[in-house]
Amino acid sequence: MSKGANGEPMATQSDKGIIGKPVPRPKRVPSSQTFVPEILKGMKVTMKHFFRNAKEVALQQRPDPVLESLEEGVTTVSYPEQKRPYPERFRGLHRLTLRDDGSPRCVACLCCSTACPAQCIYIVPAEYPEGDKRRGYERFPEQFVIDELRCIFCGYCVEACPCDAIRMDTGRHAAPYDSRDQFIYRKDLLMAAVARDGSRETANRRPEPGDPTHPGIARDHIH
Amino acid sequence: MDRYSILFSLLKIVVVLLFVVNTAAILTWGERRQSAMIQDRIGPNRAVVYLPGGLLKVVSIVVSFALVGAVAWYAWMASKRPLAIRLDANFALSELAVLLSWVGLVAARGAARRRGETTGVGGTLARIADARSIFFVGLVAHVLVGVVRASASETDAGIAAALLQIGPFVLAALLLMAGVAGVLRVPSGKVGIRLGGTLHALADGAKMAFKEDFVPPNADHLLHALGPLVAVFPAFVLIAVIPFGDTLCLIPDHTGHFWTDLFHARIGEIAGRMYSPVVPRYGVCTEGAIPLQVANLNVGILYMFALAGTGIIGAAIAGWSSDNKFSLLGGLRASSQMVSYEVAMGLSLVGAFMTYGSVRLDDMVRWQADHAWGIFVQPVAFFLFLAASIAENKRVPFDAPEGESEIVAGYFLEYSGMKFGMFMLGEYMELAISSALLTTIFFGGYALPFLHRDGITIAFGDSVSYHLRIAHGLVVLLGVIAFYVKTWVVCWAQLFIRWTVPRFRYDQIMKLGWRFLLPAALINMMLTGLILLAIREGGPGLSNALDVAGDVTQALVFLAGVAGVIGLISSILAPPRRRARSISSSATFAEAQGGTKMSPMQA
Numbered sequence: 001m002s003k004g005a006n007g008e009p010m011a012t013q014s015d016k017g018i019i020g021k022p023v024p025r026p027k028r029v030p031s032s033q034t035f036v037p038e039i040l041k042g043m044k045v046t047m048k049h050f051f052r053n054a055k056e057v058a059l060q061q062r063p064d065p066v067l068e069s070l071e072e073g074v075t076t077v078s079y080p081e082q083k084r085p086y087p088e089r090f091r092g093l094h095r096l097t098l099r100d101d102g103s104p105r106c107v108a109c110l111c112c113s114t115a116c117p118a119q120c121i122y123i124v125p126a127e128y129p130e131g132d133k134r135r136g137y138e139r140f141p142e143q144f145v146i147d148e149l150r151c152i153f154c155g156y157c158v159e160a161c162p163c164d165a166i167r168m169d170t171g172r173h174a175a176p177y178d179s180r181d182q183f184i185y186r187k188d189l190l191m192a193a194v195a196r197d198g199s200r201e202t203a204n205r206r207p208e209p210g211d212p213t214h215p216g217i218a219r220d221h222i223h
Numbered sequence: 224m225d226r227y228s229i230l231f232s233l234l235k236i237v238v239v240l241l242f243v244v245n246t247a248a249i250l251t252w253g254e255r256r257q258s259a260m261i262q263d264r265i266g267p268n269r270a271v272v273y274l275p276g277g278l279l280k281v282v283s284i285v286v287s288f289a290l291v292g293a294v295a296w297y298a299w300m301a302s303k304r305p306l307a308i309r310l311d312a313n314f315a316l317s318e319l320a321v322l323l324s325w326v327g328l329v330a331a332r333g334a335a336r337r338r339g340e341t342t343g344v345g346g347t348l349a350r351i352a353d354a355r356s357i358f359f360v361g362l363v364a365h366v367l368v369g370v371v372r373a374s375a376s377e378t379d380a381g382i383a384a385a386l387l388q389i390g391p392f393v394l395a396a397l398l399l400m401a402g403v404a405g406v407l408r409v410p411s412g413k414v415g416i417r418l419g420g421t422l423h424a425l426a427d428g429a430k431m432a433f434k435e436d437f438v439p440p441n442a443d444h445l446l447h448a449l450g451p452l453v454a455v456f457p458a459f460v461l462i463a464v465i466p467f468g469d470t471l472c473l474i475p476d477h478t479g480h481f482w483t484d485l486f487h488a489r490i491g492e493i494a495g496r497m498y499s500p501v502v503p504r505y506g507v508c509t510e511g512a513i514p515l516q517v518a519n520l521n522v523g524i525l526y527m528f529a530l531a532g533t534g535i536i537g538a539a540i541a542g543w544s545s546d547n548k549f550s551l552l553g554g555l556r557a558s559s560q561m562v563s564y565e566v567a568m569g570l571s572l573v574g575a576f577m578t579y580g581s582v583r584l585d586d587m588v589r590w591q592a593d594h595a596w597g598i599f600v601q602p603v604a605f606f607l608f609l610a611a612s613i614a615e616n617k618r619v620p621f622d623a624p625e626g627e628s629e630i631v632a633g634y635f636l637e638y639s640g641m642k643f644g645m646f647m648l649g650e651y652m653e654l655a656i657s658s659a660l661l662t663t664i665f666f667g668g669y670a671l672p673f674l675h676r677d678g679i680t681i682a683f684g685d686s687v688s689y690h691l692r693i694a695h696g697l698v699v700l701l702g703v704i705a706f707y708v709k710t711w712v713v714c715w716a717q718l719f720i721r722w723t724v725p726r727f728r729y730d731q732i733m734k735l736g737w738r739f740l741l742p743a744a745l746i747n748m749m750l751t752g753l754i755l756l757a758i759r760e761g762g763p764g765l766s767n768a769l770d771v772a773g774d775v776t777q778a779l780v781f782l783a784g785v786a787g788v789i790g791l792i793s794s795i796l797a798p799p800r801r802r803a804r805s806i807s808s809s810a811t812f813a814e815a816q817g818g819t820k821m822s823p824m825q826a
Contacts, residue, residue, distance in 0.1 A: 034739065036606055042723040043716075049261045050719075055795045057260070059333065059354075066259050066266040066420060080269075179435045 091153045091168040094146055094185070095193035097202045104191055105165035105206055107138040112157035112166055120150035121157060133209075137219045144187040148174050164202050171196040231513050239462045239517055242707065246714065247458075247651035248424040254718050256420060261722055270426035271415040279414055280406045287402020291395045298391040306380060310387060314372040317390025321368055323397045325361025329354050329796065354796040362789070431644035439546045439637050446544035451638065451645035454537025457530040458652035464526050465659050466585045468515030468669050468703035469676060472695060504677040515669075515703065516585060523583040524576075527660065528569050531615055534653065535561035538617070538624060541646070542634035553633025556729065557624035560614055563733060564621075567740035568611035574744075574751035575601045575664055588668035592675065595773035596780060597665035603747045605665045607740055612657040613720065614736070616650060620724040623732055658713035659706075666709050669702035672781035683778075684771040 031037040056062045086092070096104045108125030126142035128135040157166050170193050177183060194200055207214035252267050259266030294316060301312030332354060335345035351357065368390070375383035416422070438447055520526050535557055542554015576582050578600050579590040591597055598605050614621035625633035635646045662668060673681050678693035727735065758765060 035610075035735070039720070039724055043719050046261050046719055046723045049263075050257065051794070053260045053263055055797075058795050065263050066256065066268045178433055 086171050090171060091155045091158075092170040092172045093148060093174060093193060094151075094157070094166055094168055094190055095170050095195065095200075096144060096187065096190040097165055097167055098191060098200045099206060100201070100208070104141065104144070104187070105163050105202075106141050106144060106161075107163055107165070108141040108144075109139075109162065111160040111162060115156040115160035117154060117156060118150045118152045120147040120152075121145070122147075133219065141187060144190060146185045146190065147183060148185055149180060149183040163206065164204050167195065167202065169195045228513070232517070235515065235517050236463075239465075239467065240459070242467075243458070243462045243652050243655050244648070246655040246711070247648050248428065249421060250651045250654060250714060250718070251427070251647065252421050252424045253715070254721065257715075257718050258722050266420065267423035268417060268420045270420070270422035271417050272422060273413045273415050276409050276411045276414050279409045283405030283409065284402045287398050287405070290398045294391055294395050294398065306378070306384065310372060310375050310384060313384075313387035313390050314368065316394050317368045317371075317387055318365060320390050320394035320397060321361060321364045323394065323401075325357055325364070327397065327401065328357045328361075332357065353798055355793050355798075358792055358796055428644065431641050434640035436640040436642060437637075441546040442637065443544035443546075446540045447637075448642070450537050450541030450544060450634075451642045451649070452537070453540065454534055455645045455649035455652070456537075457534040458649045458656060461527055461530055461653075461656045462659065463517040464520055464523060464584055465656070465663055466514065466516035466519075466588060466668060467659075467706045469699050470585075471513040471515060471699050504675045504680070514585065515699070519583070519585060521583060523581070523586075524572065524664075525582060528565070531653075532561060532565055534649065535615075537646075537649075538634045541638065545634070545637035547637050549630040549632075550634050550636045552630045553624045553626075553636065556626075556630075557617060557634055560617070560621065560624060560732060560736075563736035564611045564614040564740070567607060567736055567744050568615060570741065570744035570748060571604045571607035571611060572664065573748045574604050577748075577751050577755055584663050584668070587664060588670055591667045592670035593773075594770070595776040596667040596670075599773075599776045601665070601747075601751070603743065605661075607744050607747065608664070609661065610735070610740060612661070613717070614732070616653045616657055618650070618654065618717075619721040620727050621732055622726055623729050626726060654717060655710070655714060658717060659710045661713050662706065662709040666713065667780075668709075669706040671701060671705045672777040672784070674698065674701060681778075683774045684767055 026032065053062075053065070057064045096106055099105050106123075108123055110123055110125065113119070113121035113123050122143065122145040123141050124143040125139045127139055134140075153168070155168055158168055172193075174183065191200070195202075207217055209217045209219055211217065255266045258264075297312060298316065301309045304312075328348065331345070332348040332351055335349040338345070340346045340349050368387075371383050371386050375381065375387065438444060538557040539554045542550045542552070542557065545551070575587070575597055578597075579587045581587060581590070587597070594600070613619075617624050623629075625635065630636075635643055638646060673679050674693075676695070676698060678698065679689070679691040680687060681689040758769065
């Protein structure tokens with residue numbers, strides 16, 4: 001027989017089979033087969049707990065377990081009234097950042113929709129009209145749709161964006177809407193969303209040609 | 224009375240529907256709340272309505288003034304009546320004053336203790352070590368008021384009548400004090416009204432009404448919509464045959480004080496004028512009879528069996544039409560369970576029908592009022608019927624059709640919004656109805672021990688030891704209250720089963736139904752038949768002995784009821800046993816160290 005670490009005989013399956021304290025099968029007596037006495041016994045236990053707790057709560061000798069959770073300093077957060085602040089870099093709902101003139105910074109390069117593993121971004125790129133100074137230089141999203149129910153909030157779209165045009169710094173989670181259509185966020189909604197500090201722009205300005213602070217920016221390489 | 228009968232029919236329908244729907248809503252709350260009290264964990268409490276404190280102060284003072292006004296009006300109305308009626312009115316108001324006094328004192332003592340008052344009235348109250356002493360003094364005062372009323376002469380006013388005259392004034396003063404206390408206690412800012420968490424059920428209902436109603440794309444849309452309707456329909460119509468009170472006899476008397484006399488007149492002929500609509504104990508009035516039962520069908524309980532079975536069709540077609548394997552399994556389980564237990568359910572009550580000699584529910588209640596409650600004459604049938612009715616309601620421990628751990632939610636898995644709400648409402652309404660049915664068949668329905676149509680009669684066999692005539696309106700009112708209280712107590716006990724018993728395995732359900740409940744019901748039926756034959760052949764001596772035994776059970780019920788209420792109140796008011804608390808968990812340890820720090824998240 002092999003020995004265990006502290007010298008006790010260690011049973012192996014080969015010599016003794018499964019060992020353990022034999023527990024007798026519960027006897028099939030009428031009280032357990034008709035269930036009634038056993039159920040009454042169980043109800044006695046639950047009622048004992050109920051009456052003891054009810055008595056102590058009624059006399060206010062202990063806090064009501066239900067109302068206690070509403071009090072201050074309890075670990076449980078009473079959600080709609082109290083909100084636990086999200087971490088600084090929490091990836092919330094998306095927003096489209098804006099230029100100084102209020103148009104989206106997005107140039108409809110489709111990097112984000114390509115990078116998206118959940119394929120929840122749908123973009124229809126469009127050319128600026130004839131005569132616009134941006135025509136031929138960059139495009140703009142005629143439609144920019146994100147299905148927030150499909151989104152897995154991985155942040156790849158933010159990483160992929162070359163223009164810092166999409167961000168997930170709103171600090172908001174998806175609201176409990178009452179239909180699935182309402183989770184389809186379109187361009188106007190995404191552009192209306194603000195960062196946590198309330199801004200619609202980003203920390204990185206994108207100067208346009210002619211900006212006196214950034215001389216030398218021009219759109220002269222017409223394709 | 225024809226114009227009244229239509230009005231009363233509508234009124235009865237409204238009353239029973241309001242009762243069953245509200246009971247169902249409160250049961251959804253009560254079930255979770257009860258579990259919170261058993262397991263010491265959080266329960267429903269979230270829903271809250273904020274009201275300005277000023278409004279609540281106004282409400283408090285207005286309600287108290289309105290109540291004082293009602294007391295004054297009642298006492299004034301009574302003061303114009305003969306002395307006997309005046310005594311009765313003052314007696315009732317005095318008892319109310321005593322009740323309000325001791326309840327108020329217990330509450331004030333608790334509040335003073337919590338505030339740590341040491342001086343003044345609060346300090347005196349807080350020094351009362353045992354709240355039970357207040358309750359016992361109150362009990363003695365209740366009895367004393369009764370003694371004063373019994374000793375008062377009904378022909379000429381004496382010292383007892385003068386003492387009873389104090390009652391209304393004390394009651395009015397107490398109501399005013401309660402109103403003022405309410406004004407002082409309510410804070411000025413906004414106050415969250417939670418009504419003990421019952422608003423949660425209301426909020427849930429509102430939520431379900433506005434939630435998305437999702438239908439699986441491949442579901443059978445018609446049947447998917449029909450399922451919850453079929454499931455909830457029987458719950459609405461079943462309550463119709465349950466009598467919730469004794470037949471009300473509207474006897475117009477020539478004084479013209481139709482309604483008031485129905486309630487507070489008690490004495491027969493006073494000074495040649497008929498003041499008292501005390502009705503005879505047996506028989507129902509021929510004119511102006513209003514049975515407190517929506518539909519008095521002669522098939523009675525058979526209607527219940529027929530319709531209770533149809534509820535399961537809803538579950539079955541819901542399971543089939545949802546295009547989901549789990550739903551289908553749930554629907555199958557529900558229907559097979561219904562088929563198995565419907566048989567045992569019907570047969571378990573046959574013994575009761577034989578004993579009562581009727582399948583009409585009002586006849587059953589009358590038999591129980593005259594003899595003994597069903598639980599004493601058919602104890603086996605009670606347990607069989609209880610088990611079968613829980614199985615019919617698909618509640619724990621027979622909730623295999625919706626067994627969460629195996630088939631997610633069973634037949635209502637693919638339901639959301641109000642359609643799911645209808646399944647939920649239907650389940651709790653059926654719980655309320657099965658409790659009402661258990662009350663009617665086994666706990667005497669609206670009958671109270673020794674309270675008959677003509678008043679209180681304490682009699683063992685043929686020897687009447689005490690008789691007190693009580694106005695018919697009051698008798699009926701007490702019966703209605705008794706029925707609803709009993710139903711709620713049975714509901715409460717049924718909720719306990721839900722928190723106590725684990726779910727049966729499916730084969731155990733089938734075995735229990737076919738191999739235990741069904742044979743037991745058959746044996747119970749045959750034994751009942753043999754015993755009834757033996758009683759019929761036994762001669763008058765045996766039936767007299769059984770009558771006395773029946774009256775003894777009524778006395779037992781009465782004593783148990785009184786002892787139960789007194790025991791419950793005094794056990795709740797008893798000072799706590801100090802339990803040694805070991806610092807075993809981190810929370811109690813931290814508490815002993817003087818509290819915890821706020822986490823950065825909370826700060």
